Amino acid sequence: MIPHGRCLTTLCLLALLALGQTACAEGRSRDPATHFFNDTFWDMPEEVANAREQGKQGILIMFEMDECPFCHRMKQTVLNQPEVQAYFREHFINIPIDIEGDVEMVDFQGRTTTMKDFAVKQYRVRATPVFAFFDTNGRYIRRARYTGATRDKEEFLLLGRYVVEKAYLKEPFARYKRRMRQRDR
Secondary structure, three states, rough: OOOHHHHHHHHHHHHHHHHHHHHHHHOOOOOOHHHHHOOOOOHHHHHHHHHHHEEEEEEEEEOOOOOOHHHHHHHOOOOHHHHHHHHHHHHHEEEEOOOOOOEEEHHHHHHHEHHHHHHHHOOOOOOOOEEEEEEOOOOOOOOHHHEEEOOOHHHHHHHHHHHHHOHHHHHHHHHHHHHHHHHHO
8 A cells, every 4th residue: 555645646746747748839839820821911012011011031922722621731730749839939020822813812912812813813823732932022032932731840841041041142042951961961
């Protein structure tokens, strides 16, 4: 028979361990809808002004669609990571755009359009996900466009650094990525 004091101590330790595991599990992944993406009314000139006022590098748009397995993979394995969320929230305003959506929005030129027309007609998005970056003047950073899921969170963080460091002015992302990985070895 276990003495009463030892039993109580064991129960307390087990409860603390369970709380610690729950806290750790929550620290490992968080909902991208609330921790990665920013709240928006899909008014791009307003978002550009917000990015400028907040000292950010610009806007990141994730063009996505509901049935996209690669979009879901990005949300469940990369965009849900606290390190990714913190980095991208620090440097960008992050906005999801449904390429099949009929939701009304205002494009970077101040014209009213739908998400679908914005994605397909203006940015020729055909496959998803597409990560598109825009500077604080609303200019599209074409060389930083990334189509598909990244291999892991490290590659996605490299994509963010590529834009923050303005490395797209000097080299394509593939070369930048290779150079950074060689440097880090």
